Amino acid sequence: MDFRKKRLSTEEAKKIDMTNYLLSLGHQPVEIRNADYWYRSPLREEQEPSFKVNQKLNLWFDHGLGKGGNLIDFGILYHRCTVRELLQKLNTDFSLQQPTLLPSNKNIELENKIKILGDIPLTSPSLLRYLEERKIPLEIANEFCREVRYGLGKKTYFGIGFKNNSGGYEIRNLYFKTSSSPKDITTINNATEEVLVFEGFIDFLSFKATTKNLPEKGQDFVVLNSVSFFERARPFMETHKQIRLYLDRDTTGINCTQRALSMSPKYHDESTLYKNHKDFNDWIMNPNKAPKKHLGRKM
Known part of the structure; x- marks a missing residue:
């Protein structure tokens, strides 16, 4: 297909x-x-x-x-x-590059799960083009990501790797979106009173790319790496006085945001910034369609 x-x-x-x-x-x-x-x-x-x-x-x-x-x-x-x-x-x-995962075999073991083979600075031309298309400067990506080589079955692949709190990676390239075990959230703790929450790391990088004027360590961050990990992130998020949500503008993201708003006045929906777009990255990729609004810290 x-x-x-x-x-x-x-x-x-x-x-x-x-x-x-x-x-x-x-x-x-x-x-x-x-x-x-x-x-x-x-x-x-x-x-x-x-x-x-x-x-x-x-x-x-x-x-x-x-x-x-x-x-x-x-x-x-x-x-x-x-x-x-x-x-x-x-x-x-869903991936355009569909790998063959764990073919049916009576004696098969878990040999075909993703195995991280190594990581280096981002250098592959195809990954650099991907970042350029996403409007993410290389210096921003290099600060938070690595180029990871990983094995799946007998094949080797590479992608932009974003590490989570448990040592697993979220992995992206032009054709493939996956992750390695263990799956977890990613937190960046600068010991501030405000935390910004993103669904995926591409949106987080997009925010960093568009807010260079803000203090480098002026905020804490959570990247959920999956909306299903929202509950897992709550203990960290709720130690802060302000929790700003930049989740996707699809049904899943909007429902999650609405649930959070009903739980505590600490939560604030910031996705209205890109209300006519799928997510934060879609907004910066299509700036002519985006409503104008200042990205600085709210008081």
Whole structure:
């Protein structure tokens, strides 16, 4: 299937390999039994894996929730969105470069999960072009990111790596969006009273690129690396007097923001800054469409 030529239909989306899709979201199997791939549930917190994907049938079942189905059923629960919104998300977010993940084999072990092979400063021309297209200066990216080489199966890939608190990486290049284990949030603690929260590291880098006039360590930051980690980030966020949310302007991000606003007056929705855009990076990539508003600190 060539995702670049046409928009996905519901039936086409159901045919996307669930193990590949879960990998793109940062989830890897804990155990494989024949065609059954067992995960710690992406839909809730748990220690023992009770979320099963049968790769032969390409169906999932969460034993803790008592729910299951196809990729569409999973996607609308995971992203808390409608079918139409999920299809739009798959068209924009899901990898165009689909790796073959953990082929079905009775004796297979977890040899094909992503393995970080090393990291160097950002130098590859294709990654530098990617940053340029995203309007992110190299000096900003070099401050927070590394060029990581990683193995998947018998193949080697490279991408822009952004490290989380547990030592795993969020990885991006022009064609691929993935992460290595362990998956976690990223916090930058400058011991200030204000924390800014972003959904992904590209939006965080975009903010840093557009606010060079602000003090270098004048704010703390949280990059969730997945909206599903919002609860995990709350203990750190809520030690601050002001929590400014710069989440995506899709259903998942807006719902998360609204929940946060209802929890405490500390939370503030800053996404209205780019209300006509998908996210912060989309705003700086399309400045002619963006509403004008000052980015400096609010008093």
